Structure formats: structure tokens, C-alpha cells
Amino acid sequence: MTEADSLLERLARVADLLWRPLWGGLDLAGRHLILFGQVLFWAVRRPFRGRVYLEAMQFIGVDSLPIIALVSLFVGMVFSLQSVHAFRQFGAEAYISSTVAIALTRELAPVFSSIVIAARAGAGMATELGSMRITEQIDALATLAVNPVHYLIVPRVLGAIVMVPLLTMVFMLIGMVGAYFVAVTLHGIDHGIFLENVRWFLDRNDICQGLAKATVFGGALSLIACFQGFYASGGAKGVGVATTRAVVGSFVTILVLDYFLTDIWLSVFTKPRM
Amino acid sequence: MPWQPPPEDPALRSDRFAIRLRGLEKAFNGHPVLRGTDLDIERGKINTIIGGSGQGKSVLVKHVIGLLKPDRGHVFVDGVDIPSLAEYDLNQIRRKFGMLFQYAALFDSLTVAENIEFPLVEHSSLDRAERARLVREGLASLGLPESLLEKYPAELSGGQRKRVGLARALVLKPEILLYDEPTTGLDPIATQNVDDMIRDISQQTRVTSVVISHDMASTFRIGDRISMLHEGQIIESGSPDEIRCSRDPVLRRFIETSGAVQLEPL
Numbered sequence: 001m002t003e004a005d006s007l008l009e010r011l012a013r014v015a016d017l018l019w020r021p022l023w024g025g026l027d028l029a030g031r032h033l034i035l036f037g038q039v040l041f042w043a044v045r046r047p048f049r050g051r052v053y054l055e056a057m058q059f060i061g062v063d064s065l066p067i068i069a070l071v072s073l074f075v076g077m078v079f080s081l082q083s084v085h086a087f088r089q090f091g092a093e094a095y096i097s098s099t100v101a102i103a104l105t106r107e108l109a110p111v112f113s114s115i116v117i118a119a120r121a122g123a124g125m126a127t128e129l130g131s132m133r134i135t136e137q138i139d140a141l142a143t144l145a146v147n148p149v150h151y152l153i154v155p156r157v158l159g160a161i162v163m164v165p166l167l168t169m170v171f172m173l174i175g176m177v178g179a180y181f182v183a184v185t186l187h188g189i190d191h192g193i194f195l196e197n198v199r200w201f202l203d204r205n206d207i208c209q210g211l212a213k214a215t216v217f218g219g220a221l222s223l224i225a226c227f228q229g230f231y232a233s234g235g236a237k238g239v240g241v242a243t244t245r246a247v248v249g250s251f252v253t254i255l256v257l258d259y260f261l262t263d264i265w266l267s268v269f270t271k272p273r274m
Numbered sequence: 275m276p277w278q279p280p281p282e283d284p285a286l287r288s289d290r291f292a293i294r295l296r297g298l299e300k301a302f303n304g305h306p307v308l309r310g311t312d313l314d315i316e317r318g319k320i321n322t323i324i325g326g327s328g329q330g331k332s333v334l335v336k337h338v339i340g341l342l343k344p345d346r347g348h349v350f351v352d353g354v355d356i357p358s359l360a361e362y363d364l365n366q367i368r369r370k371f372g373m374l375f376q377y378a379a380l381f382d383s384l385t386v387a388e389n390i391e392f393p394l395v396e397h398s399s400l401d402r403a404e405r406a407r408l409v410r411e412g413l414a415s416l417g418l419p420e421s422l423l424e425k426y427p428a429e430l431s432g433g434q435r436k437r438v439g440l441a442r443a444l445v446l447k448p449e450i451l452l453y454d455e456p457t458t459g460l461d462p463i464a465t466q467n468v469d470d471m472i473r474d475i476s477q478q479t480r481v482t483s484v485v486i487s488h489d490m491a492s493t494f495r496i497g498d499r500i501s502m503l504h505e506g507q508i509i510e511s512g513s514p515d516e517i518r519c520s521r522d523p524v525l526r527r528f529i530e531t532s533g534a535v536q537l538e539p540l
Contacts, residue, residue: 047396128383140379143339143372143452144393144442145365 042150056155060121061163072171076178084187097194098201100179105210109171114217118250122225126246129229130239153226164218165211221250292317292482298347309506320483322497331486372443373452378435380427387423412441433464453485490532
């Protein structure tokens, strides 16, 4: 074998090593998109099973309310506390409320809500669908002439698309209550200045940005959870793997999407403040 | 527009056979499971398919109901080739079927009553009272008490779960019933009960039954026709008496090893 051949072989091996994970990632993304296409296809087809939709919305939304309330209260409180300490150094306490409000509505509320829901409801959905797969309940649905994507996945994805923005609104509200409590009640920031600066700096665009992100995150986290559960294999261990992948995949996807959505939103919808 | 049945192949429409498999091939990750399987399922009879573990019995039955698509070959149900159907047409054909899974595959988020009612909710326009009546009738016909109606599958014994699974499969009065290893995991008495149940249903409704099993005692107790699947092919098919006289060494070894059935000496 000549030296050139050996070099070519090594290059081919390196190319293969680089290509494999890339191909795996593309394949996974493609399969998610195919499932999303099926969700869209079935979402507009009868029958509309109201009870199944309500159950999905209750599981994703209503049942997540206590944990969302708790997390949002403390996120608002700790962000306010850090802001009080940081802004005091510059004598800029007046801007604490606007900073907290903008951070909460644009970023913290949609990202934290989605992560909490991915950990609670996403993991639950992946586990439930995974165990339905390995106990042949999904096959049983198909043998009963019911499309499993229509019955199991469409209500969960649409339920999350509706409920995650609603929970994000709750997060924004309770987060601001927590921030108010720390800044005004505990650290003596003026009540009027706190509220007036929120009113002055926070506009509809900030809230819309947060809710738009929450809608996308809701769709993404539910699709990933359903995908992992729906295609689980390998018994109880396989269900565990599916759940782990659903949670980790959702977290990573939410954070990656967040960057790109923020970039798009800031360049398309945000006018410079005067 | 009302649903139009898919075209039938007159050459493969048969009064004697409800299902005909022709040259069925299926491989998973390059490993062939079915290698040109040919099989005829007799109408109104209990057709038992036997074979060792991993020989593709469950894969075969999943092709019959369209849960798997073959790499090559045909599955004709009343002359209609299942693998070539679009989902909508396939679902119309699936309404001819009921299937009892190995572990019953009851929906564990639904109660017993909701499980049995499920096909009626999805595919009938009956009102709630009528559905409840059919559910109670279905439960009673399989010897289960009404007290089970509000229980969840996790609260049932293995035998009860199988009966509820069968009640769900029967509630739409199917023409063809598929049983995937119905006696797996049951004690001898529960096994005998399930066998009797399969036999009774077959006699009362004249439904075509396909039973996947590796329980030889069960197979010879209930089977009208027995077929042996080995290495992805049907190596022998016939009545229990014909199977007892078979000269096929693989079949004879399989049955003799079970110790449950006496074969005719060669």
C-alpha cells in the first residue's frame, strides 16, 4: 500500500466518523418532522375526541399548576434579590422592576415553564406511551381500527401547544409577585416606582415574544416526548431510556430553539426603543 | 361518500378460506424471519399455528391484521390484498377482526367497562345505555362478574385480563378472531378455561379463529387445523389427526418434546 493510499484511507475513516453522528442527527430530526406531519394531518380529521383532549390538557396544564406556581415564585424572588444587590451598587434601584419584568416575560417564564413541563408532563407522556408500546396497547389500538397517532399523540401535542403558553402567563404573573415581595416588602424599594417602571418599560411585544416562544416550546417538548415513548422498544429498560431521552432532548431543544427564536424575534418584530 | 370496499382478487377469494398468505417475506435488521410463508386459514374453524420461540408466529399474525407490512408477498383477507391498502381501507378491513394479545393489551388508563366499550364508542352510533347493556352482556357471556366493571386492568388476575381482552375483541362481533398465545402465563386450570372459551366462541358464533400457540396440549384440544411454522415457512398443515401421523422430523420432535401429545408411530 502506498503512502497516498494510506492517507486516503485515514481521511475516509475520519470523514466516516464525522458523518455518522451528523447522519444520525439528521435522521432523528427527519423522523420527528414526519411525526409532526402526521400530527398535522390527523389534527384536522374526525372524530374529535373531546374527552381525550381535555384529559391531555389537564395532565399537561392543570396538574402542572402547583409546581409552576412554586418555581415561578422563587425564580421571581431570586432574580429580584440579585437585581436589588447588583443595582444598588450603581444607585439604579428604580430599574429593578423593569429588568425583572422584561427578563421574566421574554426569557425566564417561557424557558422555565417549558423545562418544568418537560420534566413533569413530558417525562410522564414518554413513560406512558413507552409502556403502552411494550405492552402492545398501541398495537391493540391499531387492531381496533383507531389510528394511534390520532388518538394518542395529537391530543398531547395540541394540549401542550395550548397549555404551555397559559402556564407561561401564570409564571409571568406569579414571578412578578415574588419579585415585588422581595424588592418592595423586604428591601424597601418604592412601591410606586416599582409598578410605574414595569408599566413604562414592559410592552405587549415582550409578552408576545414570551408566549410565542412558549407555544413553540410546548409543541417541541410534547412532540419529542411522544416520539420517544411511541417508538420505545426493549422492555422496561427501553421505557427508561425513552423517558431519559425525552427529558434531555426537550431541555436541549428548548434552549437551542430559544436562541434562534430570540434572534428571529429581535430582528423581525422588535423596534428600537426610543 | 360511502366507503367502497377495495377490489377483490377473484382467484384468491375463497368460500373455504378466509385468509390466504402467499410468499410472505419479512426481515428485521437484515435477519429474515418469514421466508416465503404460504398459509390458508379455514373459514369458521379454529386454525392453530404452532412453532418454537422466535420462529415468527407473532410476526405472522401481525401481518394478517396489517400491523406489519411484508418485504414481499401477499396477505389476502376475503380476496383483498392487505399490504397494498391505504390506512383508511385497511381500517375498514380491520373491523372484520378481533384480536386477543398475549397479555391482553388492555388500556390501563381505562376501567374494564371503558375497555370493552372502546370499540363501540369508536365505531358505532349506539347511545350510552345501549353500549352499557352490550358491555354487561359481553362480560357475562365470558363468565365475569359485574363487580369487575369499574376496576382497572392492574387490579385483575391474568385469566380475568384475558377474558376482558376477549370481551373487547368480541364486542363488535368480528368475523375473524386472532389469538396471540392466549394461554401464556396462565396456570393449567386457567389454561383449560381459556381453551374452553375459545372453543365455545367458535362453536356459538362460527367465527374464524387463528390461534398462535406453543402449548401442544391446548393446540390439540381446540385446533381444527394445525400448521407448523419453522424457520419462516409452514412445514406442515392439517387436521390434528393428520398432524399426529406426520412424518416430518422437525414437527415430530417439536410435538414429542412437549410430552403432552402422543404421536402415531412411524
